Amino acid sequence: xxxxxxxxxxxxxxxxxxxxxxxxxxxxxxxxxxxxxxxxxxxxxxxxxxxxxxxxxxxxxxxxxxxxxxxxxxxxxxxxxxxxxxxxxxxxxxxxxxxxxxxxxx
Amino acid sequence: xxxxxxxxxxxxxxxxxxxxxxxxxxxxxxxxxxxxxxxxxxxxxxxxxxxxxxxxxxxxxxxxxxxxxxxxxxxxxxxxxxxxxxxxxxxxxxxxxxxxxxxxxxxxxxxxxxxxxxxxxxxxxxxxxxxxxxxxxxxxxxxxxxxxxxxxxxxxxxxxxxxxxxxxxxxxxxxxxxxxxxxxxxxxxxxxxxxxxxxxxxxxxxxxxxxxxxxxxxxxxxxxxxxxxxxxxxxxxxxxxxxxxxxxxxxxxxxxxxxxxxxxxxxxxxxxxxxxxxxxxxxxxxxxxxxxxxxxxxxxxxxxxxxxxxxxxxxxxxxxxxxxxxxxxxxxxxxxxxxxxxxxxxxxxxxxxxxxxxxxxxxxxxxxxxxxxxxxxxxxxxxxxxxxxxxxxxxxxxxxxxxxxxxxxxxxxxxxxxxxxxxxxxxxxxxxxxxxxxxxxxxxxxxxxxxxxxxxxxxxxxxxxxxxxxxxxxxxxxxxxxxx
Numbered sequence: 001x002x003x004x005x006x007x008x009x010x011x012x013x014x015x016x017x018x019x020x021x022x023x024x025x026x027x028x029x030x031x032x033x034x035x036x037x038x039x040x041x042x043x044x045x046x047x048x049x050x051x052x053x054x055x056x057x058x059x060x061x062x063x064x065x066x067x068x069x070x071x072x073x074x075x076x077x078x079x080x081x082x083x084x085x086x087x088x089x090x091x092x093x094x095x096x097x098x099x100x101x102x103x104x105x106x
Numbered sequence: 107x108x109x110x111x112x113x114x115x116x117x118x119x120x121x122x123x124x125x126x127x128x129x130x131x132x133x134x135x136x137x138x139x140x141x142x143x144x145x146x147x148x149x150x151x152x153x154x155x156x157x158x159x160x161x162x163x164x165x166x167x168x169x170x171x172x173x174x175x176x177x178x179x180x181x182x183x184x185x186x187x188x189x190x191x192x193x194x195x196x197x198x199x200x201x202x203x204x205x206x207x208x209x210x211x212x213x214x215x216x217x218x219x220x221x222x223x224x225x226x227x228x229x230x231x232x233x234x235x236x237x238x239x240x241x242x243x244x245x246x247x248x249x250x251x252x253x254x255x256x257x258x259x260x261x262x263x264x265x266x267x268x269x270x271x272x273x274x275x276x277x278x279x280x281x282x283x284x285x286x287x288x289x290x291x292x293x294x295x296x297x298x299x300x301x302x303x304x305x306x307x308x309x310x311x312x313x314x315x316x317x318x319x320x321x322x323x324x325x326x327x328x329x330x331x332x333x334x335x336x337x338x339x340x341x342x343x344x345x346x347x348x349x350x351x352x353x354x355x356x357x358x359x360x361x362x363x364x365x366x367x368x369x370x371x372x373x374x375x376x377x378x379x380x381x382x383x384x385x386x387x388x389x390x391x392x393x394x395x396x397x398x399x400x401x402x403x404x405x406x407x408x409x410x411x412x413x414x415x416x417x418x419x420x421x422x423x424x425x426x427x428x429x430x431x432x433x434x435x436x437x438x439x440x441x442x443x444x445x446x447x448x449x450x451x452x453x454x455x456x457x458x459x460x461x462x463x464x465x466x467x468x469x470x471x472x473x474x475x476x477x478x479x480x481x482x483x484x485x486x487x488x489x490x491x492x493x494x495x496x497x498x499x500x501x502x503x504x505x506x507x508x509x510x511x512x513x514x515x516x517x518x519x520x521x522x523x524x525x526x527x528x529x530x531x532x533x534x535x536x537x538x539x540x541x542x543x544x545x546x547x548x549x550x551x552x553x554x555x556x557x558x559x560x561x562x563x564x565x566x567x568x569x570x571x572x573x574x575x576x577x578x579x580x581x582x583x584x585x586x587x588x589x590x
Contacts, residue, residue, distance in 0.1 A: 018463070025463055026447050
């Protein structure tokens with residue numbers, strides 16, 4: 001069975017689907033915002049569903065626009081100096097050079 | 107009228123001592139002061155630093171320093187990190203973010219002596235085609251302030267069109283340089299993927315993002331691209347290949363050049379828009395080029411392909427915004443999960459959240475193969491179509507956008523309609539190809555763009571073809587009323 005048939009068409013996401021996606025994405029979505037996302041994400045999913053029509057049997061997936069590129073390696077020598085004070089100036093909460101977050105372990 | 111001069115002319119005036127960089131910088135700062143409140147093109151002004159940089163450029167010139175950009179003002183899209191200057195990416199998330207280092211593009215232009223006037227407004231995290239998703243409000247099109255300037259680099263485009271700077275930087279992930287260049291009547295260049303460093307450019311979709319330039323002409327763009335391009339070991343996808351001398355070949359004859367007319371770009375194209383492209387083809391034929399029709403059968407799938415690949419990459423890239431190390435943090439988080447979800451929910455705008463969720467969905471268990479892997483396969487089919495076309499022709503030509511600038515508010519509530527604005531530009535991003543948009547006439551008194559797309563690393567040929575068109579026409583010299 002093709003994935004297309006598996007998913008069914010048209011594809012309408014439910015509120016529960018969007019809540020699950022939002023949780024996976026670590027996004028809080030307000031009750032007011034929710035209906036807009038249910039509608040617009042459904043229309044986007046239906047729109048991209050057009051891809052199912054393409055014949056892609058043994059085509060290799062393309063992750064990078066320039067073929068033949070490979071990850072460069074460099075000598076294992078220190079190339080960065082310590083900038084932690086400058087970088088941490090942008091942090092919402094820092095103490096003794098550490099990022100402060102709500103207590104995780106009781 | 108300093109703001110109507112080309113970069114080359116400004117350089118000659120600076121060299122002869124007729125003007126100083128401080129005077130030039132004051133001239134553009136005064137224009138920003140006069141016009142920006144109506145356009146909302148700049149969101150951060152760096153007047154003090156600009157005048158200091160201009161004074162330094164004047165001193166360097168007096169000491170024998172040279173260079174085509176020494177003392178020339180510019181505006182950076184607010185996606186580029188600028189050391190010590192707020193870098194917001196158009197988002198509440200980064201409203202208070204002071205970049206701790208310079209992007210390579212910023213550093214290279216600084217080394218060349220260019221003078222930053224400020225940072226340009228943009229769609230939030232470069233996600234948008236109208237500059238309406240910015241946390242700082244929409245940018246207005248100088249040709250008609252009820253219209254959008256395009257996006258995502260809308261501030262850079264509007265600023266260049268209104269002559270608030272001789273040039274501006276931008277980024278193009280799905281058309282974000284070419285589309286706003288077309289809608290504001292300026293020249294915009296999106297180089298080959300890997301040609302310009304992405305280091306310090308806030309990531310949206312890493313396999314598509316590429317930095318480029320907005321200028322008043324192809325000749326000016328060639329000068330700027332020369333300074334921006336080149337290998338950068340700090341960008342793992344930067345290409346280690348020599349950069350040709352772009353200005354040197356601007357006037358190379360076009361005799362024998364084969365230009366392919368993209369059949370798929372004309373399906374359903376409005377007659378007045380198509381007529382402008384055919385007028386441009388006549389000019390190219392008069393310059394000795396040969397035009398043939400070519401077909402890229404998978405190109406119509408480029409928009410859905412993009413709206414799987416780009417959101418997937420964005421959902422991964424934007425996971426770094428967690429309310430911990432930088433950026434917005436919500437008030438009184440009750441635990442770590444609450445800190446993450448509310449900081450992100452409150453810090454990101456509607457379109458960014460929509461794309462993160464689209465990306466999360468297409469990458470999630472059960473849907474990965476159907477959407478993401480399928481999109482990557484279609485991406486190869488589209489790329490192979492381009493490769494086959496470039497076996498027959500040297501350049502491809504077509505419109506940049508389906509319509510001229512549309513009304514502010516017209517499409518913002520319908521994402522799919524908004525996404526279709528990029529129908530002609532996305533293909534080049536998927537295949538990593540360089541593209542250029544240049545003004546080619548008007549529809550309803552609004553500028554339209556002609557798009558040239560070439561094989562990888564053909565920027566010199568694109569700039570050459572654009573320059574000779576601009577020698578034969580004066581569309582690029584038209585200025586919006588009130589900004590002359």
